[in-house]
Amino acid sequence: MLRNSESGFGTVTIVLHWTIALLILGLMLIGFVMRRTEIDPALQFSLYQWHKSFGFTAFGLALLRTIWWLAERTPPPVPGLRPLEHAAARETHRMLIILGLLTPLAGWAVASASTLNIPSFYFDILVIPHLPLPQSESSEAFWAFAHALLAYVMLALVAIHAAAALYHQFVRGDAVLIRMLRSGLRSSNAGAADDGRETHEAVAGRK
Template sequence: MSNSDKYPVLMRLMHWTVGLLILGIIAAGWYMVGLEDNVSYKYDIYHWHKSFGVLVIFLVFARLVIRWASQIPKLPDSMPTYQKKLGTLVHWLLYLFMFLVPVSGYMMSDAAGRDVPLFNLVMPSFLEKNPELAGRLHDIHVIIPYVLLGIVVLHILATIKHRYFDKPEHDVLHRML
């Protein structure tokens, strides 16, 4: 397998770092909201959830810049056009949600009048305190991470299909490893 049909190493590194980070943040979010208020570490998890979530905003931005500057390997000519188009659509949906999910969290906390942390730093505030807006952003933020998770599941199923139930030359996983 030649190296030229792989994603550049920085893109591969970014894919697995940001991907695992997002899955971990979803798991932490799901876990922390289920904890009773008297659990001593509940709001420590909120702090780490928010900090890593803000970090994702920067990483997704960096990832898009790296992508723009990179040579993306061409998909095999024998792959049907509809599969190539579907793959591209799903990838851009992933990018959209990787951005909207943390930004909705940031704006929700900001509109609720809470500090938005980035580990031991405090991020700038862009919104006036507005409990009604915070409530609407909350409604969004507790749903769209699970929409993102659903798209990730489709994305993983497509990878498995191409690797195990397709022509060997249609395997795309090696491009990302």
């Protein structure tokens, strides 16, 4: 099932969710390593280019995910989820979608505002043009701070999001995590409703 339904998430949503999540974690790791001053300059340059390439990929997928989220239906919450929990999950999801766009945009701004004026090679296939921003040390410092701040906020939200999913899976025992792993997973309430409807139809058919 490619699209979302009333019973669960579709394959497109699930693939985008986990691909972007892996990209975010990978970008965080590369970001920490590439800023270490003791590493080889050639390796550092390569890491910066890899970071930018994966960052542009994450931005493109985040943009696609945003369009998909706006166009697609959202499955109802799993049975037993409290209204406050549902609201918190919804707002966290919205914040992650926004940060998924703003964080790579800020990174793009860092490269664009840098006085070094180093081109952004996208996997050595093409050059991504700079944004029309003034190149100065103050502008680069501002966007570098914004990029780092947004990245840390997103990392914190990802950690909270993951912890909540694990809590629901192993403590509450509901399908919050499972339905983001399996396309078209039906909730227990939906299954019960279908079973009741089928039973009713079977009884009616005998009359």
